[in-house]
Amino acid sequence: MLIGTFCALLSAAGLGVAFLVAKRRRYATALRVAAFALLPVGLAMTGVVRFVLNMTFNPLAWAGLGVVGLAVLLFLSAGLADGRRGGGRGRAAAEPAAPAALPAKRGGGAPAAGAGGADDFSDIEAILKKHGI
Structure with missing residues (x-):
């Protein structure tokens, strides 16, 4: 009853403002x-x-809040440990495709001959360096 009265007074003051x-x-x-x-x-x-108000003064509620906080902390630390190891799910998907799958093209648009392996990818390397990859 006291809570309702206090909230009504607070609302009345706000409506006055x-x-x-x-x-x-x-x-x-x-x-x-x-x-x-x-x-x-x-x-x-x-x-x-x-x-x-009932939750604020209830020690069991605070213990439950502590357990939830511990669970969140464990979840975040597991993500950090997985990230430091280097084998996360996101890393494999974020890596670009291997340049070997793309045929290198020369000036006229014809694919390059297979004789010079390092020269075939020089255009691709130049493009990747230009974009900072």
Whole structure:
């Protein structure tokens, strides 16, 4: 009962501020203030305020919050350990395709002959260096 009264007073004060803002012809700001002013009453009516107050003073709830925090910490540390090892799922997908699969083309657009292996990829290497890869 006390929670509902306090939230109603808080909302009434916020609506009073919204009225004063609207008097100055700042209607958009007044609507925002009114929206925020109605939140305490809405939360009190749904029971969220009582739930939060009961959770705040409950040691079991704090222990559960600690367990959730530990689980998040373990999950993040596992991701870091996997990343340092170098064998993550994202690394294999992020690597570019091997240049050997692409045929090297010479000036006229014809594929290069297979005689010079290092010269076949010189154009591709130049393009990759140009883009910083």
